[in-house]
Structure formats: C-alpha cells, structure tokens
Amino acid sequence: MRSGRFEKGMADDMRSLNASIGFDKRFWREDIEGSKAWARGLLDSGILSAEELEEICGGLDKVAAEIESGEFNFSEELEDIHMNIEARLSELVGTAGAKLHTGRSRNDQVATDFRLYVKRAATEASEAVGKLMQAVVAVAQTCQDVVIPAYTHLQRAQPVAFSHHLLAYVEMLERDRRRFLWAAEQADTCPLGSGACVGNQFGIDREKLQEELGFGSLTANSLDGVSDRDFACDFLYAASMLMVHLSRFSEDIILWTTSEFGFVRLGDEVTSGSSMLPQKKNPDACELARGKTGRVVGHLIGLLTCLKGLPLSYNKDLQEDKEGVFDTHDTILGILGVLATLVKTMEVNRERTSGSLEGGYLEALGVADYLTRKGIPFREAHDLAGGCVKRCEELGVSLPSLSLAEYQSIHAGFEEDLFDAISVEGALADKDVTGGTAPGQVALQLERWKELLK
Numbered sequence: 480m481r482s483g484r485f486e487k488g489m490a491d492d493m494r495s496l497n498a499s500i501g502f503d504k505r506f507w508r509e510d511i512e513g514s515k516a517w518a519r520g521l522l523d524s525g526i527l528s529a530e531e532l533e534e535i536c537g538g539l540d541k542v543a544a545e546i547e548s549g550e551f552n553f554s555e556e557l558e559d560i561h562m563n564i565e566a567r568l569s570e571l572v573g574t575a576g577a578k579l580h581t582g583r584s585r586n587d588q589v590a591t592d593f594r595l596y597v598k599r600a601a602t603e604a605s606e607a608v609g610k611l612m613q614a615v616v617a618v619a620q621t622c623q624d625v626v627i628p629a630y631t632h633l634q635r636a637q638p639v640a641f642s643h644h645l646l647a648y649v650e651m652l653e654r655d656r657r658r659f660l661w662a663a664e665q666a667d668t669c670p671l672g673s674g675a676c677v678g679n680q681f682g683i684d685r686e687k688l689q690e691e692l693g694f695g696s697l698t699a700n701s702l703d704g705v706s707d708r709d710f711a712c713d714f715l716y717a718a719s720m721l722m723v724h725l726s727r728f729s730e731d732i733i734l735w736t737t738s739e740f741g742f743v744r745l746g747d748e749v750t751s752g753s754s755m756l757p758q759k760k761n762p763d764a765c766e767l768a769r770g771k772t773g774r775v776v777g778h779l780i781g782l783l784t785c786l787k788g789l790p791l792s793y794n795k796d797l798q799e800d801k802e803g804v805f806d807t808h809d810t811i812l813g814i815l816g817v818l819a820t821l822v823k824t825m826e827v828n829r830e831r832t833s834g835s836l837e838g839g840y841l842e843a844l845g846v847a848d849y850l851t852r853k854g855i856p857f858r859e860a861h862d863l864a865g866g867c868v869k870r871c872e873e874l875g876v877s878l879p880s881l882s883l884a885e886y887q888s889i890h891a892g893f894e895e896d897l898f899d900a901i902s903v904e905g906a907l908a909d910k911d912v913t914g915g916t917a918p919g920q921v922a923l924q925l926e927r928w929k930e931l932l933k
C-alpha cells in the first residue's frame with residue numbers, strides 16, 4: 480500500500496514478490512469478520528456514525544458475497560487480502576469505506592486474521608484426529624481374538640494382542656488431539672487494537688473487540704501482539720508430531736500388507752495399481768502419509784527459521800508465515816480422512832497372523848519365566864531357556880513341540896504344565912498389569928476409549 484509520497488510505480492517483479500494476495504485470499508472470512516468488529520469499535524470511539532457503520536457492514540456483506548460466488552476480482556496491485564477488501568468496500572460505499580482503516584494497521588489486522596484462522600484449523604484438526612481414533616478403536620474392538628508378534632528391532636519378540644498394537648496408536652493420537660486443542664488455545668488471544676506496533680490512538684475498546692471476535696483473551700503488549708507467531712508454530716508442531724505418528728502407523732501397515740507379513744489387506748478405496756505389474760496393489764495412502772510428513776515438518780522448521788532473526792516488531796518476513804500453515808492444514812485433513820477410510824476398510828488375515836507366531840521362539844521368555852516361578856534365579860533360567868532354544872534348533876522343532884523329556888534333560892524342574900504356560904493364551908494372560916496385553920487389560924482400555932470418544 481503506497482501513499483502520496485511515492486512518485487514512481489513498483490517494478491513488476493517487485494510487485495509480484497511483494498504481493499500475498501495469491502495465498503492470503505484464504506483469510507477473506509476472517510478479514511471481514513475482523514473489519515466488522517473494528518467498524519463497531521470505531522462507532523463507539525465516535526469516528527463513524529451509525530449510518531456509516533451500517534454502510535460498511537452492508538458493503539462488507541456484499542464483498543463477502545462477491546468472493547463466495549467467485550466474481551470478486553483479486554488484484555496484485557492491491558498486495559493482500561486486507562487492501563483488496565478495503566478497496567472494494569470503498570468502491571461500493573464511498574467515504575465510509577475510506578474511514579474503516581482509522582487507527583488500524585495491516586499489522587494488527589493480519590495477526591488477528593491469522594489467529595482466527597489457526598484457532599479454527601486447530602479445532603478442525605482435533606476433530607479429524609478424533610474420527611481416526613474412533614475408526615482405529617472400532618477395528619481393535621472387532622479383532623480382540625487376533626494375536627501377532629510384538630517386535631523390537633523389527634525382530635519377533637513376544638506375542639501381543641493385535642488390538643493392543645492398534646491401541647498404542649490411539650494413545651499417540653490422543654496426545655495429538657490434545658496438542659491441537661492446546662494450539663487452538665494459544666491462538667485464542669486478540670491482537671486487534673495494537674495498531675502498527677505501539678497501540679491504538681483513538682481509545683478503541685479492545686475488550687469489546689475481543690468479545691465480538693470470540694477470543695478468550697487480549698494481547699497485553701502491542702509490539703508482541705503484531706509480531707508474535709508462536710501460535711502458528713504451535714499448530715505446526717502439533718501437526719508435525721501428528722504426521723510423525725501417522726508415518727509410523729503407515730510404516731507398520733505397509734509392512735503388514737507385504738507378502739512377507741500378509742497380516743492385513745487394504746481396500747481398493749485406498750490402494751493403487753501399477754502401470755506395469757498387473758499383480759500390484761500398492762499401499763499408496765500410507766506411503767503418501769509417510770512422504771508428506773517431510774513437508775509438514777519442513778513447514779515447522781521453515782517458520783521457526785523465518786522468525787529467529789527478527790527484531791521487534793512487525794517485519795515483512797512475517798508474510799512468509801502463512802503458506803506453510805495453509806498447506807499443513809490441507810495436508811493433515813486430507814491424510815486423516817484417507818487413513819480413516821483405510822482403517823475402516825482394512826481386512827485382517829487371521830491365518831497369516833496366527834501363522835506368524837510359529838517358529839520364532841516367541842515362547843523363550845515364557846520358558847524362563849516358568850523356571851523363575853519355581854524359584855530359579857532369572858539369570859540362570861534365562862540361560863537354561865536359551866539352552867532349550869538351542870536344542871530346538873538342533874532338532875528342527877519349535878519350543879511348544881519340544882518333548883517334555885528333552886526339557887527335563889535340560890532342567891528337572893520342567894513338568895507337563897509348562898506347555899500351558901508357554902501357549903499363546905498363557906503368554907498373553909500373564910501380562911495382567913495396567914498397560915499390559917492380557918485380554919482383560921485390553922478390554923479395559925477399549926472401554927476407556929469408547930467412553931472417551933463418545
């Protein structure tokens with residue numbers, strides 16, 4: 480925006496570089512909402528008459544209708560959404576429109592628009608995370624009979640309820656959901672009335688502005704008010720953490736869909752084929768979730784880096800704060816929706832999951848625990864169980880099919896009840912602590928989630 484002090488026009492490439500209308504047009508709703516509240520404030524300050532306020536609000540409604548219907552002519556000459564709306568308003572209502580910007584700066588205006596936007600985006604994200612959680616809990620509910628190996632180092636470790644594995648992701652998602660709610664709270668402070676940087680000179684009632692715009696509190700320092708973008712970083716961090724979780728979930732699902740694992744089959748809704756290999760059904764949705772994590776984390780790092788060298792207060796660098804947030808908002812909502820469909824349409828292959836429990840000596844700790852319960856020190860029992868695994872390897876059998884005589888040749892304390900103790904059911908049942916994989920514990924967690932997500 481240039482006043483009468485300029486003699487020459489802007490260079491074409493500078494105009495393009497300087498303009499943000501290409502992306503900040505996305506703020507049009509927030510901008511109009513903010514302008515109406517501002518105009519009402521100007522009435523109370525005696526700057527506008529009741530008639531002028533009415534003209535302005537009517538004009539802003541007209542502008543909103545034009546934007547909504549696609550007839551609005553966005554201009555790069557006018558730089559950004561704020562000037563585009565104000566200029567059109569003045570065309571429509573004349574002098575009253577020219578009074579609207581009294582005591583206001585685009586600096587407090589854009590900070591207000593952005594906070595309103597992030598508040599909504601974070602709330603929307605928390606709701607979308609909740610929906611994905613519901614979908615995961617529903618699958619966990621119907622798969623309580625399914626057992627898979629739990630892995631450490633991606634090596635088979637111990638049997639675990641498949642539901643327990645799924646609910647681990649629900650824990651992560653609940654933390655994400657809460658982070659988004661927290662990010663919405665961080666954005667919930669009104670900077671309007673901070674002016675360009677030192678405050679308003681027309682005695683504007685900021686408390687009233689806050690209330691009209693539905694903010695929970697007011698910024699207490701005008702310099703901070705126009706230059707603080709922490710709330711955008713908070714949103715981007717919540718989104719980055721979410722994407723890291725979704726990427727890990729995706730990686731598990733990708734593994735499960737391989738011929739090597741074969742634990743699940745994905746629906747046609749969320750998979751794609753190969754242009755060359757007819758047999759392929761690729762887990763693209765998961766790969767995209769994993770791949771898009773980089774760009775969301777990149778937006779967080781981008782904004783932090785943009786902020787780190789800025790002196791107080793507003794600097795044009797801050798115009799770079801928006802595109803990453805917009806892209807993140809679109810990306811996470813897109814991914815959350817597709818993954819919810821993926822989870823709902825995923826089929827578990829019970830033959831493959833139960834087959835995966837065989838042959839990996841998953842019972843070895845159970846063998847050691849059995850001896851430990853008979854009073855043998857764990858270190859010694861651990862060593863003896865290792866001897867049983869070795870014997871199985873020599874004979875080419877599994878731990879449950881090694882004969883009692885073989886066990887007894889290793890330690891006389893082994894008896895017939897060993898086989899129940901090291902069965903899959905036995906191995907799950909004894910993990911009966913809060914957070915453990917015993918069926919009763921998993922059922923308790925399922926109840927907890929169903930209650931929480933109602």
Ligand code: ARG
Binds near residue numbers: 559585798
């Ligand atoms: N388009 C600008 C932004 O996004 C609006 C604020 C510009 N303020 C200024 N004094 N040039 O940050």
